[in-house]
Amino acid sequence: MPLHIRPAVRGRACILCNRHICATHLGEDHHRCPLVSTDPERWEQEMREPRGRDGGHATRLNLTALQARASTLRGGMGGQNYHIEVLFADGVSWLCRVQRQNAESPPSISESGPLSEAATLKFLSTTSVPVPKVFDVSARAPGTIGRPSLDWYDLDDAGKRKILEQFAGIQAELATHPLPAIGCIRQPGSSQIGPLVHERTATRSESGELHLLGPYRSALDMYTAFAKRQIDNILNEELYVDSPTVPLLVYRYLLDRSGAMPSDHIFVDQSLNIVSVIDWEWAQTMPMDFAFCAPLFLLDVGEFYDGRNELSADEALFASALERVGRKDLAACVRSGRINHRLVFCLEENVGNEDTYAPLFWGLRKLAGLSEYDNPQDDWKAWRAKAELDYAQDRDVRALQRQLEKRGKGRGG
Structure with a gap:
């Protein structure tokens, strides 16, 4: 099978299966997760599943290692970050902010x-x-x-x-x-x-x-x-x-x-x-x-x-x-x-x-x-x-028109 290398569509990542998906594979033939716009009840149900929105990122945190690192240096969940309170024996507390990792968070x-x-x-x-x-x-x-x-x-x-x-x-x-x-x-x-x-x-x-x-x-x-x-x-x-x-x-x-x-x-x-x-x-x-x-x-x-x-x-x-x-x-x-x-x-x-x-x-x-x-x-x-x-004769507009014509022929044939 030939290797399929295409960029993912921005803003269309699936937070249910935690995947970035290209234009070719956005269709139901390839991607079967429900969409909130077309099947909100099923989408809500799957959102409540343990796999969640972060691809298991929180469970991969090594809290023991985090505690050790904080102790060496010392001598809650938000919209885009997790917040973990680090308590020291002398009563001082730090806040560790960990960026959430899921399909909507571009790894780059x-x-x-x-x-x-x-x-x-x-x-x-x-x-x-x-x-x-x-x-x-x-x-x-x-x-x-x-x-x-x-x-x-x-x-x-x-x-x-x-x-x-x-x-x-x-x-x-x-x-x-x-x-x-x-x-x-x-x-x-x-x-x-x-x-x-x-x-x-x-x-x-x-x-x-x-x-x-x-x-x-x-x-x-x-x-x-x-x-x-x-x-x-x-x-x-x-x-x-x-x-x-x-x-x-x-x-x-x-x-x-x-x-x-x-x-x-x-x-x-x-x-x-x-x-x-x-x-x-x-x-x-x-x-x-x-x-x-x-x-x-x-x-x-x-x-x-x-x-x-x-x-x-x-x-x-x-x-x-x-x-x-x-x-x-x-x-x-x-x-x-x-x-x-x-x-x-x-x-x-x-x-x-x-x-x-x-x-x-x-x-x-x-x-x-x-x-x-x-x-x-x-x-x-x-x-x-x-x-x-x-912009009828603009180079980028004409390039897009050729792409759309090609897509139409490909789908039709």
Whole structure:
């Protein structure tokens, strides 16, 4: 039997059988696990089976070895990580954070992410930014420190204002530590910038070598490379395998027209004093206007996803707080930062879900002065018709058309 080597379709891994699956083997003839979209009851039932979502990763942890390692260095389960409390005889406790491993966790990134996060925390520990202390890091078992957080949306204006006053100081401190390029800090103890550790753009060669994008000197270079990588993923049948044409047109369009700290993870005490900023796993160095636009938890999510671009009340509060600490330049980044939010979301959101994506795309086009419509549906319809004409002779679009014709003939014959 000939060896079958094809890239897996991104975002379509099966967490039931813990497999990455290529476009050829997504069909029922090859993959028989239920889909939550077509058979939710059976899917829920199989999700409750002991094999679970992590491929047995938790049972493979050597807790004795972990205890020994923690003792040498000393002298819960979350969305993407397991958290294990390590208790010492003198009452001190550490938190060991272990990245979950399953079919949705690309193996090419699972080793790079913890190292980049630890390197970022080590760098930030030399500043006045409150971050967890890292005692040790391994690509197999990273550890950080933290405590539960509260829901931002449960706070009144006074509580929000108190936190934002402190957070403005943290942002001001970060602004005093510029770095030379766009990318990720790769090694603990060094401020050298390496490639971007990003699961959407990471690839492996046939020999198994990991390829990451960057580092870059400008945001334009970074987002141009991101759009090109998405186009390559579509042509390689790694993205949008069911309906690839419109997503390809979107990325081709963004290519022609073409932060930041994960600051929605802030720990505060009962008096709303910021204790620590955590979850730096995907932190990147960015240009100032990208890095200091408003963190996402300050956006009015409903308005944003409806395509509206007005500043939210929380964003205005934060801009004012930055002005009070003497950083009018950072406040300006907040007040004019919506274009950066739009660009990131349009590059990274699911183009295949047109009901959600069209308003985001409309919001970007309005900011760029490219839409003459007062609603996302009309704008999307008009843009699509024009894009199909504009890119009819584009090299990538024609390559996709040839692929689709070939697939059609293959299925028909």
